Amino acid sequence: MTDFLNYSQLPxxxxxxxxxxxxxxxxxLGGTGLLSLGHAAFYTVGGYTSAIFTVxxxxxxxxxxxxxxxxxxxxxxxxxxxxxxxxVAIPCLKLRGDYLAMATLGxxxxxxxxxxxxxxxxxxxxxxxxxxxxxxxxxxxxMIAIAFFMVRFYKTxxxxxxxxxxxxxxxxQSLGINIYKTKLFSFFMGxxxxxxxxxxxxxxxxFISPDESGFYNSVVLVLAVVIGGMYSVFGSIFGAxxxxxxxxxxxxxxxxxxxxxxxxxxxxxxxxxxxxxxxSIFSNRTLVFSVLVIIIMLLNPKGVASLFERFxxxxxxxxx
Amino acid sequence: xxxxxxxxxxxxxxxSLYALIxxxxxxxxxxxxxxxxxxxxxxxxxxxxxxxxLTMGAPVWAALLFAILAVGTIAIVIERIAYKPLRKxxxxxxxxxxxxxxxxxxxxxxxxxxxxxxSYPVNIPGTIVTLGDLYVxxxxxxxxILTILLAxxxxxxxxxxxxxxxxxxxxxxxxxxxLCGVPFDxxxxxxxxxxxxxxxxxxxxxxxxxNQIFPLMGVNAGLKAFAAAVxxxxxxxxxxxxxxxFLGISESMLVSYELSTYKDGFAFVILILVLLIRPQGLxxxxxxxxx
Numbered sequence: 001m002t003d004f005l006n007y008s009q010l011p012x013x014x015x016x017x018x019x020x021x022x023x024x025x026x027x028x029l030g031g032t033g034l035l036s037l038g039h040a041a042f043y044t045v046g047g048y049t050s051a052i053f054t055v056x057x058x059x060x061x062x063x064x065x066x067x068x069x070x071x072x073x074x075x076x077x078x079x080x081x082x083x084x085x086x087x088v089a090i091p092c093l094k095l096r097g098d099y100l101a102m103a104t105l106g107x108x109x110x111x112x113x114x115x116x117x118x119x120x121x122x123x124x125x126x127x128x129x130x131x132x133x134x135x136x137x138x139x140x141x142x143m144i145a146i147a148f149f150m151v152r153f154y155k156t157x158x159x160x161x162x163x164x165x166x167x168x169x170x171x172x173q174s175l176g177i178n179i180y181k182t183k184l185f186s187f188f189m190g191x192x193x194x195x196x197x198x199x200x201x202x203x204x205x206x207f208i209s210p211d212e213s214g215f216y217n218s219v220v221l222v223l224a225v226v227i228g229g230m231y232s233v234f235g236s237i238f239g240a241x242x243x244x245x246x247x248x249x250x251x252x253x254x255x256x257x258x259x260x261x262x263x264x265x266x267x268x269x270x271x272x273x274x275x276x277x278x279x280s281i282f283s284n285r286t287l288v289f290s291v292l293v294i295i296i297m298l299l300n301p302k303g304v305a306s307l308f309e310r311f312x313x314x315x316x317x318x319x320x
Numbered sequence: 321x322x323x324x325x326x327x328x329x330x331x332x333x334x335x336s337l338y339a340l341i342x343x344x345x346x347x348x349x350x351x352x353x354x355x356x357x358x359x360x361x362x363x364x365x366x367x368x369x370x371x372x373x374l375t376m377g378a379p380v381w382a383a384l385l386f387a388i389l390a391v392g393t394i395a396i397v398i399e400r401i402a403y404k405p406l407r408k409x410x411x412x413x414x415x416x417x418x419x420x421x422x423x424x425x426x427x428x429x430x431x432x433x434x435x436x437x438x439s440y441p442v443n444i445p446g447t448i449v450t451l452g453d454l455y456v457x458x459x460x461x462x463x464x465i466l467t468i469l470l471a472x473x474x475x476x477x478x479x480x481x482x483x484x485x486x487x488x489x490x491x492x493x494x495x496x497x498x499l500c501g502v503p504f505d506x507x508x509x510x511x512x513x514x515x516x517x518x519x520x521x522x523x524x525x526x527x528x529x530x531n532q533i534f535p536l537m538g539v540n541a542g543l544k545a546f547a548a549a550v551x552x553x554x555x556x557x558x559x560x561x562x563x564x565x566f567l568g569i570s571e572s573m574l575v576s577y578e579l580s581t582y583k584d585g586f587a588f589v590i591l592i593l594v595l596l597i598r599p600q601g602l603x604x605x606x607x608x609x610x611x
Contacts, residue, residue, distance in 0.1 A: 035412065091596050097411070098353065102550050103595045106588030109543065113585025215543060219419045226412055280431050287427035293420040294402055301406055301413040 009136060015244040016139040017201050022224035022236035023146055024193035029222065030230035031154070032186040033166035035101040038108030039194060040217035042081045046195025047202035047212070048115060050077035051130045054203070070133040074199050081195025082188050089187040093180060108213050115210035126209030133203040146193060150233045162186050227296060246292065247285040254282045322453040327573040333460035333529070335568020336467035340522035341545035342552070342560035343474065344515025350491035350555035351511055357418040358398060359515060360542015361425040364535065365391050366520030367527040368429055374441045388520045395516035396509045429535040437534035440527040463525055470518060471561045487511055491555060540584070547591040552602050559602055
């Protein structure tokens with residue numbers, strides 16, 4: 001059991017962090033309908049700045065208390081990420097749809113390049129030896145808290161304004177909603193939560209690399225949001241769960257299937273050289289995962305949450 | 321002044337490669353309003369296929385021809401499997417399958433060949449000629465001329481043939497051209513094939529010139545070429561060529577001013593500036609829709 005706990009601790013932390021990140025993107029992407037392909041940039045900014053704070057600034061200020069340190073690191077991370085978000089959003093939110101996606105894609109790459117060139121945080125090698133703060137339980141609780149906060153948020157006036165902007169900008173405007181400010185607010189909120197995720201990432205793995213802000217990571221976030229269902233907060237958590245857990249499970253496939261394969265090879269149905277190829281295919285988890293993603297998208301482009309909705313609707317119909 | 325000219329000459333080759341890849345992005349976007357993020361991988365696949373055929377003993381032209389046919393078919397199959405069923409859904413779904421497809425292709429190549437870089441069996445020698453103060457690689461000039469020629473042929477194809485006219489018509493107004501009898505699916509396939517063709521040529525040149533290919537070579541080149549396509553005006557062929565050349569040359573200028581570590585981010589700085597100032601790109605026509 002302890003083995004299992006030790007083994008599953010890292011995937012669990014990664015799941016919680018990815019879920020926080022996915023929810024932070026969900027406000028922007030599902031809530032407001034802004035396609036951001038550079039969201040990982042903001043969480044990298046949050047991670048880096050908070051790490052800079054705890055490594056360089058905190059010892060000078062003489063902050064010893066771990067709780068206070070974590071609290072301040074979170075504040076620093078959130079503020080810096082949301083400021084970065086505002087710097088990007090104020091000009092870029094004037095762009096629409098695909099063009100916004102292109103611009104934010106650029107932001108991710110630019111942030112990576114900037115951190116690669118900052119030598120005092122390790123340059124291309126990444127920022128090492130960040131002090132360890134926070135615990136898995138704490139991150140999990142933060143994730144739950146954010147989830148409930150987000151669900152509440154969608155029921156406030158500004159939450160309705162956000163969704164109205166997504167559904168129809170012109171109608172929203174005619175109801176007196178300031179579209180630009182609403183978008184700005186959702187971007188601000190999304191990026192600050194992303195910053196928080198970055199703080200936890202940097203201070204549990206004790207390492208953050210400039211490659212973190214790259215295109216691939218942003219896409220993983222979009223994936224988490226879309227797999228779970230764009231319009232659902234809990235869908236994002238589910239998406240993060242799939243992205244973290246499924247590749248971990250795929251790891252076990254060769255050990256399950258290999259005995260049967262060797263039997264088949266003994267009977268001469270398949271050639272023996274097939275087994276190492278099969279092994280290398282399944283040990284390459286990204287490969288299997290990418291196939292799974294394509295299949296999931298083809299079967300159900302609206303995400304898993306829509307299955308839930310369909311189920312709920314059916315339940316309602318049977319009650320009527 | 322000679323530094324400036326030298327930077328231009330150095331950047332022309334890589335700019336030509338960006339241009340060749342960018343045309344594929346641009347044409348697909350012109351028709352489907354969709355960014356094919358797996359396009360960079362076609363560039364990589366092209367390089368690998370040509371290497372495969374060359375090691376099997378085929379002459380260069382045959383290897384290139386077979387590779388074009390193979391990668392072109394792969395591009396069409398990808399479109400049919402992963403993009404076409406999602407065309408009617410929201411914009412995000414095909415985008416995600418495109419990214420997943422690009423990951424898939426990268427990893428298939430990693431499994432089948434090796435994750436490390438391989439050296440290329442045939443190389444173009446990098447003979448350098450001095451012209452006054454300038455050092456000119458003959459190879460670079462050849463690549464540039466080839467790119468311009470290919471772009472010219474493509475332009476001719478688009479303007480003079482029926483199939484090419486179909487592509488142009490779909491890019492202009494897909495509903496109206498469908499009503500006029502342009503076969504939509506076939507034309508989309510043709511567009512993907514042309515994009516793959518140019519990407520294979522670019523990949524082969526990259527392999528022969530730098531003498532190494534690796535499974536992730538399509539990622540960076542693809543993103544840069546995408547930036548180049550937006551820069552020139554996405555959906556516009558000449559814009560893609562111009563954007564690619566502009567990007568290649570400005571990157572080599574950064575290198576000559578000893579800012580080479582900022583090279584990778586620079587393309588995207590230009591990209592964002594262009595989007596903010598002139599969203600339709602350098603050559604794109606202004607649209608009435610607010611961007």
